[in-house]
Amino acid sequence: MAQSVVYLNFNGSCKEAMHFYQHCLGGQLELQTIGESPMASYMTHEPQHHILHSVLTSGNTTIMASDMVHGDKATSENGYSICLLCESETEINDLFDKLSEGGKVIEKITTTPCGALFAML
Secondary structure: EEEEEEEEEEHHHHHHHHHHHHHOOOOOEEEEOOOOOOOOOOOOOOOOEEEEEOOOOOOOOEEEEEEEOOOOOOOOOEEEEEEEEEEOOHHHHHHHHHHHOOOOOOOOEEEEOOOEEEEEO
C-alpha cells in the first residue's frame, strides 16, 4: 500500500522552514541543495544553494519539501503536493494510471539520475 506524505514547496525559504519544523517536531532532517545533487549540472539556471529535496522524519510523521516551484511562485494551488511513496514499479504505474485519468500530467514516469522513478500530476 502506498504511503501518503506531505510535500511542501517554497520560494527559497525551504531550509529555514524545515529547520523550524524540526525545531517544533524534533526528528531527523535531511537537506540536499541543488549544488550538492547529481542534477546540479542540468540546473545551472537555478540558485545552487536552494533546496532540491528535504525530508524531516519524526516518529510516524514525514514532511518533504523543496524550493523547486512549478510556475513563478508558490501559491495555494502549487505550494504543496501529496507525494506517494510506492513499494513497487507495478504500484507506481497503477496509481499513475488511475490518478492521471481526468488530470493533468506534468511529468510522465521517468527514472531520475539517482535511479528512483518519479512522475508528477
